[in-house]
Amino acid sequence: MVLAVDVMGFENPIDxxxxxxxxxxxKNKDVTIILVGKKESIIKHLKKNDEFEILDAKDEIKMDDNPLFIRNKKESSMYKAVELVANDKADGVLSAGNTSCYVAITYMLLKRFNKISKVAFMxxxxxxYKKGFNMLDCGANKIVNQNDLVDFAIMADLYNKKVRKIKNPKIGLINLGTEDQKGLDYLIEANKILKNxxxxxxxxxxxxxxxxxxxxxVAIADGFTGNITLKTxxxxxxxxxxALKDEFKKPWNFLGFVLSMxxxxxxxxxxxxxxxxxxxVVGLQKIALKTHGSADYKQFYSxxxxxxxxxxSNIINDFKEKFN
Amino acid sequence: MVLAVDVMGFENPIDxxxxxxxxxxxKNKDVTIILVGKKESIIKHLKKNDEFEILDAKDEIKMDDNPLFIRNKKESSMYKAVELVANDKADGVLSAGNTSCYVAITYMLLKRFNKISKVAFMxxxxxxYKKGFNMLDCGANKIVNQNDLVDFAIMADLYNKKVRKIKNPKIGLINLGTEDQKGLDYLIEANKILKNxxxxxxxxxxxxxxxxxxxxxVAIADGFTGNITLKTxxxxxxxxxxALKDEFKKPWNFLGFVLSMxxxxxxxxxxxxxxxxxxxVVGLQKIALKTHGSADYKQFYSxxxxxxxxxxSNIINDFKEKFN
Incomplete structure (x- = not known):
């Protein structure tokens, strides 16, 4: 398996x-990684036994770059990393860079499935209790309709079954209240369709x-609501x-802090x-993951x-069967 | 000053x-309170020296009552309490009942200012650091436009100056990001107007x-976003x-818990x-406050x-000058 990793454009040192x-x-002998970024920067951090392939990229997408102008960014590490997957030279891509630009580039190069009209950020x-949940869409779209929400639910369901190995994943739609008539019109409509x-x-x-x-x-929402919920x-x-750290910094709380460690x-x-x-990024014909702009070693690793x-998991084939 | 208090329709004992x-x-000799609710229930909880006026109400609005049918609820304690303010028999009203019904009843009986088109729940x-903030709208409306958001900002500004006694209150508009071009169209428009x-x-x-x-x-939002943000x-x-309580319940954390109290x-x-x-409920010609459905003594008191x-504060006069 070949993975393409964009190593530029995030807040921490490239290392x-x-x-x-x-x-x-x-640890994963079946995995080969292609590092995509400025070659001179990457080389400085390599060790003797490293067996990475390196794809040199002269340009870099910054956190404040506008996704409208990604066509001018074809020499950027992010663009080139995604291109590797588009051209079947890698099986999946990871970046920690600008989210809006990443969604735009992956959407342009990796194409969405024929039968869905929106991709989602999940x-x-x-x-x-440690189990966690997936929320989508957390910002790939500003506006969606009821059918998009239903597509998100079906894709997230498959992902949870095949990748997270959860049997019969519970799927909910985020709203102000639980009564059928509550909330915005497209939520009321989506709720009806999802129930069937x-x-x-x-x-x-x-x-x-x-x-x-x-x-x-799985929690389903439009991209605006999902993003607001996530950030809140x-x-x-x-x-x-x-605030808790502030309290424990007070000298008279020191012993309590130590014993509460x-x-x-x-x-x-x-x-x-x-x-x-x-x-x-769910809904694309190929696999693209994104991690935080402030990602560190642990976040890249996970x-x-x-x-x-x-x-x-081969989930893309299931998606293709369903949505192409 | 006369305050009308609806003492029915919330989750805790009436007491x-x-x-x-x-x-x-x-503690406030200048305040008289009219208790509105089922007289027989109220009387059971009165003490000898109590000097409340009681307004008997045969009906009660339940938490799952639909605001569309409030016209059938004219005998309810909530309706009657609000009516006291509408008829100038009280200067302000408080209820802990069904929020949607309360917004609907106050909107119908207390009327909004002429120059605004939406009221907001704040x-x-x-x-x-203890200062806190006001958020509006937290659910009085599903949909608002840019001008409504501007009205909310101006009203909350006045409230913060006159009632919370904050000089030059800082007002922000909730969005996905801080760049001018981010987010939904009506937010981008509202941002432009507010800047001017x-x-x-x-x-x-x-x-x-x-x-x-x-x-x-002050944080401004449409009613859906505000409510989602509040609930999150x-x-x-x-x-x-x-989760912290769960940890401290473990026997080996007991000493840490005691010393962290x-x-x-x-x-x-x-x-x-x-x-x-x-x-x-901001935007009404008269004063209406709402507290949580799960309100207890402390919440009623505050x-x-x-x-x-x-x-x-006489803020209603300022509002009237500005918006009538």
């Missing part, structure tokens, strides 16, 4: 990506207040965690998104694992 | 409301991930807090919404304080 790739290919989010989609285990509308309680394996979740968790670390582990840091698992 | 009213009038949300609205201190788009960091005093915030905080209580206090539990402060 975080290369180290993860090194450890990953050492991260994994940790929950209270026998192939999936649709559990109805879900309120975002219960997302971390593991009531679903992440930010709230971060603010509370920082075990509880705090266990809590941190439960809500650790770094162990499943890859977001899948994303590579998710990328390998996705390629291995 | 939580009545006790809060009793303590509130004892709760207060606690933040990391000199009377308010508009700080631009804000990502919901920073809401608890006190970057704004509340739910995430609750899930994390419960001070830190944990301080954290709890910081994020305590119960001390400002009233949400204002909502009464907010209701008194709002009446006292």
């Amino acid at each position: 975080e990506a290369i180290k993860a790739c090194r450890d990953f290919v050492r 991260p994994w989010i940790p929950t209270r 989609t026998k192939e999936i285990n649709y559990v109805g509308f879900i309120e975002p207040r219960y997302l971390l309680e593991e009531i679903v394996d 979740l992440e930010g709230t968790a971060k603010s509370i965690s920082n 075990c509880a705090l670390l266990s809590l941190k582990k439960k809500f650790d998104y770094k162990n499943n840091a890859g977001a899948f 994303s590579l694992r998710m990328l390998r698992d996705t390629v291995k | 939580e409301a009545i006790k809060a009213c009793r303590d509130f009038v004892r 709760p207060w949300i606690p933040t990391r 609205t000199k009377e308010i201190n508009y700080v631009g788009f804000i990502e919901p991930r920073y809401l608890l960091e006190e970057i704004v005093d 915030l509340e739910g995430t905080a609750k899930s994390i807090s419960n 001070c830190a944990l209580l301080s954290l709890k206090k910081k994020f305590d919404y119960k001390n400002n539990a009233g949400a204002f 909502s009464l304080r907010m209701l008194r402060d709002t009446v006292k």
Whole structure:
């Protein structure tokens, strides 16, 4: 299996990506990695025994680049990495760069399935009892209709069965309340269609207040709502965690802090998104994953694992059967 | 000052409301309260020295009642309490009942200002450094346009200046990102207008991930987004807090828990919404506040304080000058 990894355009030193790739290919003998980026930068970080292929890219997509102008970015590492998959020289691609540009480039080069009209961005989010859930769409589209939401549900269902190995995954649609008549019109319509989609285990509308309680394996939303929900979740968790740190920094809480380390670390582990840091661009004819712009070694490593698992699962063939 | 309090239709025993009213009038000699609800139920909980007026209501609005049928609910405590304000027999009204029905009844009886086309539901949300912020609209409308968002901003600005006594309140518009071209069309338009609205201190788009960091005093959103954001915030905080409790219940963490009590209580206090539990229905010609369906003594009490402060501030006259 060949994986293409864009090692430019994220916030951390390039070494975080290369180290993860090194450890990953050492542990997974069936995997070859093509590092895509500025050759002179990459070479500096290589070790003697490294067996990477390197694809030199003169340009780089920055975090503030506009997805409307990606056609001018054909020499960028992101574009070239995705192109490897488009030309069947790699089985999957990973990048930690600009999300909007990544969605635009993968959409342009990897093409969507014939029978769907929107692709979706699907991260994994940790929950209270460690199982986590997938949420989609988290920002690939601004506007979707009821049929797009149904497509998202069916694709996420297949992904959860084949890649996450979850039997009968529970799928919910994010809304203000659980009553059938609540919320925006296209949600009410999608809810009706999903209730009649026998192939999936649709559990109805879900309120975002219960997302971390593991009531679903998949939460469906339009790209705007999904992104807002994701950012609110992440930010709230971060603010509370920082507020707790503030308290424990006070000298009179020092002993309590020391004796609570075990509880705090266990809590941190439960809500650790770094162990499943890859977001899948669902709906494309080929496999593309994205990790955070602030990705570190651990996040690159777990994303590579998710990328390998996705390629291995052969899920693209199931998608093709269903949607081409 | 006369306040009308609907004491029916919420999840806790009626006594939580009545006790809060009793303590509130004892401490605020300028306030008289009219309790609205089933007289026989109210009377059971009264004490000798209580000086409430009671308005008997035979009917009650339930949590699952549909706001479309409020015209059949004229004998309900909620309807009658709001009517007291509509007929100038009270200066403000408080209820802990069904939010959708409350918004519908107040909208129908208290009328909106002539120059605005939507009212908004505006709760207060606690933040990391205790100051908190107002978010609106949190669910009075499903759909709004750019001009409604601007109206919300101006009204919340006045409220923050006059009632919360904040000088030059910072106002932000919730969006996916902070760049001017990001997000849905009506947000992009509203952002342009708000930037040219000199009377308010508009700080631009804000990502919901920073809401608890006190970057704004007011966060503006459409009713759907605001409600989703609110529910995600509340739910995430609750899930994390419960996960932390789970950890501290483990026997080997007991000592750590005991010695962390001070830190944990301080954290709890910081994020305590119960001390400002009233949400204002902004845009009405008269004053209506709503508290949570699960309100207890503390939430009723703080909502009464907010209701008194709002009446006292005379803010309705400012609104009338501006919007009638």
